[in-house]
Amino acid sequence: MNAVVRRLREQGYRLTPQRMAVLQAVLKGPGHLSAEDIYQQVADAFPMMSLATVYKTLEVLRDLGEVVELSVEGQARYDGNPRPHVHLICEKCRAVMDWSAEVDFPVAEAAIVASGFRPSYYRLEVYGLCPRCQASDDGKAPVPPQVGLKNGEGRVEEAK
Amino acid sequence: MNAVVRRLREQGYRLTPQRMAVLQAVLKGPGHLSAEDIYQQVADAFPMMSLATVYKTLEVLRDLGEVVELSVEGQARYDGNPRPHVHLICEKCRAVMDWSAEVDFPVAEAAIVASGFRPSYYRLEVYGLCPRCQASDDGKAPVPPQVGLKNGEGRVEEAK
DNA sequence: TCTTTGTTGATAATCATTTTCCACAAAGAT
DNA sequence: ATCTTTGTGGAAAATGATTATCAACAAAGA
Ligand SMILES: [Mn+2]
Ligand SMILES: [Mn+2]
Ligand SMILES: [Zn+2]
Ligand SMILES: [Zn+2]
Numbered sequence: 001m002n003a004v005v006r007r008l009r010e011q012g013y014r015l016t017p018q019r020m021a022v023l024q025a026v027l028k029g030p031g032h033l034s035a036e037d038i039y040q041q042v043a044d045a046f047p048m049m050s051l052a053t054v055y056k057t058l059e060v061l062r063d064l065g066e067v068v069e070l071s072v073e074g075q076a077r078y079d080g081n082p083r084p085h086v087h088l089i090c091e092k093c094r095a096v097m098d099w100s101a102e103v104d105f106p107v108a109e110a111a112i113v114a115s116g117f118r119p120s121y122y123r124l125e126v127y128g129l130c131p132r133c134q135a136s137d138d139g140k141a142p143v144p145p146q147v148g149l150k151n152g153e154g155r156v157e158e159a160k
Numbered sequence: 161m162n163a164v165v166r167r168l169r170e171q172g173y174r175l176t177p178q179r180m181a182v183l184q185a186v187l188k189g190p191g192h193l194s195a196e197d198i199y200q201q202v203a204d205a206f207p208m209m210s211l212a213t214v215y216k217t218l219e220v221l222r223d224l225g226e227v228v229e230l231s232v233e234g235q236a237r238y239d240g241n242p243r244p245h246v247h248l249i250c251e252k253c254r255a256v257m258d259w260s261a262e263v264d265f266p267v268a269e270a271a272i273v274a275s276g277f278r279p280s281y282y283r284l285e286v287y288g289l290c291p292r293c294q295a296s297d298d299g300k301a302p303v304p305p306q307v308g309l310k311n312g313e314g315r316v317e318e319a320k
Numbered sequence: 321t322c323t324t325t326g327t328t329g330a331t332a333a334t335c336a337t338t339t340t341c342c343a344c345a346a347a348g349a350t
Numbered sequence: 351a352t353c354t355t356t357g358t359g360g361a362a363a364a365t366g367a368t369t370a371t372c373a374a375c376a377a378a379g380a
Binding site for chain 1: 231234236248250272278279280281282284289290
């Protein structure tokens with residue numbers, strides 16, 4: 001947190017209460033929030049905060065590499081942990097969870113480089129159902145949102 | 161192609177010229193096209209084609225599992241190859257390329273299942289610079305972090 | 321305190337995607 | 351072939367997330 005603040009100043013960015021608030025919401029709040037989520041969180045302490053400012057601040061943090069922007073159902077989510085890690089994404093409630101086990105890069109990086117492509121990072125997301133949504137047998141239970149899930153790539157053997 | 165047509169009828173969908181055109185553009189075209197791209201492609205043969213119809217048709221094909229929808233820079237791209245494969249995505253020109261090498265499920269599935277999550281499929285995308293964009297060295301090249309993953313214990317960290 | 325600029329916030333503008341509504345056409349039946 | 355039913359296409363409007371504007375403001379430095 002202090003380290004992020006330091007880097008902000010080093011890069012010439014000003015330290016404003018709004019930026020501190022967004023930063024805190026992203027780093028200390030429940031992770032993987034949307035811009036709107038962050039706006040709501042911050043609105044408590046800063047009722048005058050504008051949603052546009054939230055977006056602008058997140059853009060700054062993203063360009064600095066302090067937060068990672070991911071996309072869930074076409075909506076941006078922000079991760080305060082910029083280190084590469086796997087995400088488990090629930091197709092029903094859209095919750096995003098970290099899978100913090102060490103994962104070997106699944107593709108031979110050398111082979112990709114040899115092909116002429118220059119990789120910089122990768123993104124690995126596992127889609128499925130979170131425990132809570134499995135329990136609720138048909139949508140009767142309190143499972144917040146739901147929309148038709150998008151199809152993806154790479155089918156995995158169905159767990160039985 | 162014929163197989164897809166067969167499955168369309170089996171599911172009770174009608175076989176219309178518009179659907180054939182979209183299907184052909186997705187299956188035989190350059191791949192990973194946006195809805196707008198497909199619309200332009202199809203517009204040659206069907207000047208009366210509506211963009212809304214392209215979207216509707218792509219939704220049908222997606223729900224049937226015949227095409228895969230991926231998101232690049234917040235924009236939907238459609239892949240006529242529903243088989244699991246890795247994508248190489250250029251951060252500069254946004255080209256999407258297939259990495260045809262076989263890839264094992266990159267995370268210990270048993271461990272994920274043991275954690276309570278029920279996986280159904282995964283998505284693996286490698287970001288970087290395509291050969292063509294490396295050649296034209298005009299733009300910015302922030303050279304982000306390395307590709308390797310290193311994390312702690314194999315545990316799911318759910319966002320509260 | 322003065323100056324310089326980066327930043328904010330309210331609002332309008334974008335832009336991809338979805339929804340509406342209805343004429344129309346594809347199948348199936350008569 | 352004609353009738354019926356019902357899915358489908360087209361045009362336009364609606365949506366919803368994100369971005370652009372721009373005048374007023376405030377953070378840093380002098
Ligand atoms: Mn995360
Ligand atoms: Mn592909
Ligand atoms: Zn869930
Ligand atoms: Zn490129």
